[in-house]
Amino acid sequence: MRLQGTMRVNDKNHLEIGGCDTVDLVREFGTPLYVIDETMFRQNCRAYYRAFTEEHGVEVIYASKTLSNLAICTIVQQEGLGLDVVSGGELYTAAKARFPMECIYFHGNNKSPEELRLALEYKVGRIMVDNLYELELLNAIAGELGAQAKIMLRLSPGVEAHTHEYIKTGQIDSKFGLAIENGMAMSGVKRALELPNIVLKGFHCHIGSQIFELQSYAHAAEVMMTFVNVVYRETGYAAEELNLGGGLGIYYCQGDQPRPVKEYADIMIGAVKAKAAEFDLPVPKVIVEPGRSISGPAGSTLYTVGAIKDIPGIRKYVSVDGGMGDNPRPALYQSKYEACVANRMNEEPAEKVSIAGKCCESGDMLIWDIELPQLQPGDILAVSSTGAYNYSMSMNYNRLPRPAMVLVNNGRADLIVRREDYADLIRNDVTPERLCSTVVKLASSR
Numbered sequence: 001m002r003l004q005g006t007m008r009v010n011d012k013n014h015l016e017i018g019g020c021d022t023v024d025l026v027r028e029f030g031t032p033l034y035v036i037d038e039t040m041f042r043q044n045c046r047a048y049y050r051a052f053t054e055e056h057g058v059e060v061i062y063a064s065k066t067l068s069n070l071a072i073c074t075i076v077q078q079e080g081l082g083l084d085v086v087s088g089g090e091l092y093t094a095a096k097a098r099f100p101m102e103c104i105y106f107h108g109n110n111k112s113p114e115e116l117r118l119a120l121e122y123k124v125g126r127i128m129v130d131n132l133y134e135l136e137l138l139n140a141i142a143g144e145l146g147a148q149a150k151i152m153l154r155l156s157p158g159v160e161a162h163t164h165e166y167i168k169t170g171q172i173d174s175k176f177g178l179a180i181e182n183g184m185a186m187s188g189v190k191r192a193l194e195l196p197n198i199v200l201k202g203f204h205c206h207i208g209s210q211i212f213e214l215q216s217y218a219h220a221a222e223v224m225m226t227f228v229n230v231v232y233r234e235t236g237y238a239a240e241e242l243n244l245g246g247g248l249g250i251y252y253c254q255g256d257q258p259r260p261v262k263e264y265a266d267i268m269i270g271a272v273k274a275k276a277a278e279f280d281l282p283v284p285k286v287i288v289e290p291g292r293s294i295s296g297p298a299g300s301t302l303y304t305v306g307a308i309k310d311i312p313g314i315r316k317y318v319s320v321d322g323g324m325g326d327n328p329r330p331a332l333y334q335s336k337y338e339a340c341v342a343n344r345m346n347e348e349p350a351e352k353v354s355i356a357g358k359c360c361e362s363g364d365m366l367i368w369d370i371e372l373p374q375l376q377p378g379d380i381l382a383v384s385s386t387g388a389y390n391y392s393m394s395m396n397y398n399r400l401p402r403p404a405m406v407l408v409n410n411g412r413a414d415l416i417v418r419r420e421d422y423a424d425l426i427r428n429d430v431t432p433e434r435l436c437s438t439v440v441k442l443a444s445s446r
Ligand SMILES: Cc1ncc(COP(=O)(O)O)c(C=O)c1O
Pocket: 063, 066, 084, 107, 169, 206, 208, 209, 210, 245, 246, 247, 248, 289, 290, 291, 292, 293, 388
């Protein structure tokens, strides 16, 4: 496993993250355990702030769908970034973390009337309108509340990103956004300009996630600026703002070659400026929405090894005490991960094994065919690059409680999400009174 951020091997041959011995973390907090390297998370925020905000005046908003909780929202705010939320729940979390509402961008392809009302009541910075239905709905709700909704229209630029089918979003055949290609985007602009309670601030696009090909961003920027120009010539409306989404790829395993944030910024902003000059338009205020490239590499998950099943000549399955419940990405996207034996970092790989989760599901496999030192029950397995889309996509399938999360820094570990227990699992279960009375009758008749 490649050591990232503050990871190192200490003199006990244990993996250390943020100055904390992972064996001690397991002793104190149990497994599975999400470990967030605060230094790396902050460094990733700063790399964006430096390359985009300081160099180019771009606003950086962190995509909280990748990893959101009160502590993370607080750190993001301290680092000077805004926030992209995609549901009432993410918005509520940000509000409870006292995130400044004017720095929040509210996304979603099917926001409910209640979510739109909440966004207007909270006075979020921008509502990212995804479709014509939402545009009308928002206008009506804003009218009821006597508010003006500041919006950006999400467009589908028709740019194909080279990534997994389920995580690309910018192509015409997508549930997200108004397509430029078929005229829906232009209809949306004209309607937005007519509606009395809507203030159109600009346009948004997001071409996909886990992208290494920076040219795709330049291409998207060019398509969007061309649209800005067409709109200006046709309606006289000059977009003030252009949000070009997120999606920068990170290192998960050998072969992944993340591009520097600075290069990404320079290529993207270069393309926006070149097009603005070509069309003789003012350069709009640019916004970017990185998620994975901030939170992803800053997270690791610790598991305890349990049952080991060797099928001679076929495969050796090593089961851990988590799996698709805390990391559904391998099951959903065939995502690849690296791992190491955190309590025996000095040992060389000795055998090829496959790491299985504990769900009642054959597809619950975390890693296929990985070379590791010989594993024994009780060993601690660390999986890297799990900071994004792991905790945020976790689930209670098989009624497995979700893991705890600790923030580590400088030898200190703070619990930032407590481990769910069995009582949490039945917290929302309601026994109908009818059944209750039957149960009582049955009990008393025994
Ligand atoms: C609209 C939007 N913005 C930003 C992001 C963040 O993307 P990533 O985590 O790949 O940076 C996503 C997720 O793909 C998204 O859908």
